[in-house]
Amino acid sequence: MTFSTTLKSALFGLSTIALTATGAMADDLADIKSAGKIVAATEMHYAPFDMLDQGEYVGFDRDLFDEIAKELGVKPVYEDLPWTSILPGLEVKKFDFVLAPVTMTSERAKRYSFTLPIADATVAFVQRKGGEMTKPADAKGMTVGVQKGTAQEKQLETYSDKIGGITIKGYGTTDEAYADLMTGRLDAVAGSAPLLNYLAKTRPDDFAVVNPPFGTPTYFGYVARKGEGDSLVAAVNDAIKKIEADGRMKTLQEKWFGAATDLPETMPEL
The missing domain is CATH 3.40.190.10 (Periplasmic binding protein-like II)
Known part of the structure; x- marks a missing residue:
């Protein structure tokens, strides 16, 4: 086999690999x-x-x-x-x-x-019906639940720094946070406004949304x-x-x- 033939074969092999890789690109x-x-x-x-x-x-x-x-x-x-x-x-x-x-x-x-x-997905607070909060800034010094690993958790941390301190408790699911809110272990729960509005709408005797939302519009x-x-x-x-x-x-x-x-x-x- 000549050098020319070997070079052609190598180039053909590289071209084949490139075409195969392109064709195999996931879609x-x-x-x-x-x-x-x-x-x-x-x-x-x-x-x-x-x-x-x-x-x-x-x-x-x-x-x-x-x-x-x-x-x-x-x-x-x-x-x-x-x-x-x-x-x-x-x-x-x-x-x-x-x-x-x-x-x-x-x-x-x-x-x-x-x-x-x-x-x-703008973030707001929900509290027990008849709770003490009349505006979002009232959360200062309170214990607030939020679902772990969410953008809402990050916005709550930012808001806590802004108003001077919230004790934040993370939960695996929002249902767990709502359960602790009802038993008094939490003062409020932070979550997206449509989520909390639905909760208050379906359970008006238990929950009330604190308006306006406190988070950046998202x-x-x-x-x-x-x-x-x-x-x-x-x-x-x-x-x-x-x-x-x-x-x-x-x-x-x-x-x-x-x-x-x-x-x-x-x-x-x-």
């Missing part, structure tokens, strides 16, 4: 379309977004994503996981998509591909893997726009939040 949307299903993970203890009703998964996210899956032409498959394992699980490809409402932050946007906003979105999930997010965004345009989003907001809310039509600055 989550293509894989989902091929499988005919999309596996989406959430924590089913986050009313009114995600709940279990006698073992059946219900909530705003379920209804909205059923509609999104129809637009994508695939079957949705839902997994119930603890919140703290959901984003790491996405990264190691245990499922295709994060259906849990994820607060949109600049830090998360560096690691994940966000959809358009699907709901408001939004919830769904999440896919960055890069290989970008085409999936683009398709989901197209579906969201269609659902908003034909009135389905408004219907779902009124059903689960009690009122319709205008959402940004483009990605907000993070």
